[in-house]
Amino acid sequence: MNFGLERIHSLLEALGRPDERTQIVHVAGTNGKGSVCAYIASVLGTCGYSVGRFNSPHLIEPRDSINVNGQAVSQALYDEAFAHVHQLNKNGAIGASSFECLVGAAFYVFDKAKLDFVVLEVGLGGLLDATNAIRHPAMTVITAIGLDHAHILGHTLEEIATAKAGIMKKGCPVVIAPQDSKKVLDTLVRHADKTGAPYRVAQPSEFIRPNVCQLDIDQAHYIYPIRLVGDYQRMNSATAVTALDWLYRMKLIAMTPEQLATGMNETRWPGRLDWVNVDKYGLRQLLVDGAHNPPATIALRKYIDSLAKNRVIWIIGSTAGKDLHAMMKELIRPQDAVYAVTFTQPEGMPWIKSSSPSDIAKEATQAQSVECCSGLDDALSKAGSISTDHDVVVLCGSLYLVADLYRKLSSPE
Structure with a gap:
């Protein structure tokens, strides 16, 4: 630039x-x-x-x-x-x-x-x-x-x-x-x-x-x-x-x-600690947050801890160049599950690149399970298949990934 x-x-x-x-x-x-x-x-x-x-x-x-x-x-x-x-x-x-x-x-x-x-x-x-x-x-x-x-x-x-x-x-x-x-x-x-x-x-x-x-x-x-x-x-x-x-x-x-x-x-700001329904994937509620840097992940983790759930099931995508090590260290706990994904290339922003799921997975090794997914649909389906009422499912890591989710939810079947 x-x-x-x-x-x-x-x-x-x-x-x-x-x-x-x-x-x-x-x-x-x-x-x-x-x-x-x-x-x-x-x-x-x-x-x-x-x-x-x-x-x-x-x-x-x-x-x-x-x-x-x-x-x-x-x-x-x-x-x-x-x-x-x-x-x-x-x-x-x-x-x-x-x-x-x-x-x-x-x-x-x-x-x-x-x-x-x-x-x-x-x-x-x-x-x-x-x-x-x-x-x-x-x-x-x-x-x-x-x-x-x-x-x-x-x-x-x-x-x-x-x-x-x-x-x-x-x-x-x-x-x-x-x-x-x-x-x-x-x-x-x-x-x-x-x-x-x-x-x-x-x-x-x-x-x-x-x-x-x-x-x-x-x-x-x-x-x-x-x-x-x-x-x-x-x-x-x-x-x-x-x-x-x-x-x-x-x-x-x-x-x-x-x-x-x-x-x-009356203020709304989507993509920040936003609870959404994604029934199609067997998820009653999904917590969506664009947390993409260490300070934001600290705030996200603090909010999740206040929910007193047994396990977090993460769907994570990140922009290339972010400090993945610091983000994963702050977010992930040993009992958690992680599904790593890419996001769609943002329109008109050729300089933005998505981290590869394997790069995310390498930094999330403290989780009980880590899987690289073929796409957001795959990750949502897998998260829905293992989640229970004692879990919280969180999509985070990039606002571009958040945008992919919102587009998916707003598009007609």
Whole structure:
């Protein structure tokens, strides 16, 4: 991948800088970016604002990355946007990458919709990511930092944090999520000070009832329900609420505590601790999670342990280059069963490759049984044939594998 912002700047200039005709909340981090974006966009929509949201990678199909007022953009508009951007790219001999064209297409769509806000998720890293071509965000947000994409961003948490912190801008407020590492938090705070970006460090919310959170910010007292499960949602939701509270205090939005509670409760984010029915394969319930790096697998394992089941039956697929050893070490227990699979090549993302099932199997040797499967159908059938009420069946390791499952479940028989 050829990183740098020259091409995306040229593309946005050719588009007439549509990114400067809306207010942007720019979100970077290792884990939690998607759900934080979803929370913020949902609450802004509940408050009556028109909102665009950009997330990558897409889940089911490429147009999913571009969302307007809670709906993925239509295929016709997606095609129109890409045709226009590709023509500008060709005419200007810009040489923009496919991801840079996707960012340009998103802003073409957002500009056409004349939106009040855009919630923009970083693709990879921060400093050199194509989304960082925006010059005047209303706010930036840094979610939890962990080891991922180390071959590109750096081999220490501090190096990765510095890359993510590259989205901070002078004079632009930044919300920093709770961090597991003091060194990471110190790195982010130092970068904010050096950049001249006013910052707030979010504090985790508390569960006062199952799926109901409480968070105090200065004199404000927020109580809000959430449907996304997992203890880490205390951090993700608090980060979003801290950002929304600050937007309100800056008078950039009007918001009541009731609107915030409604918007938080209405937030959905598929592929994160998502329970689905797959009766066709003899599975009453399947836990689906896109956990694809060590911090995400830690959170997934913590949630599974809370279920108090005897055994986990894993269906695992991973992107090539991920730290399979660390992931398997965190996830697998001696009584578990593992079915290793590949995922379908994602459309429009030729740089993404699936790990071979044999590579996964080599790192899952602590399990009671490990099998390489011919495909997802094979793995689901085998998992269904051995599962009992005392087991939990989990599909994880990559959002691309999650997408394969969702496509399978939504397709007609």
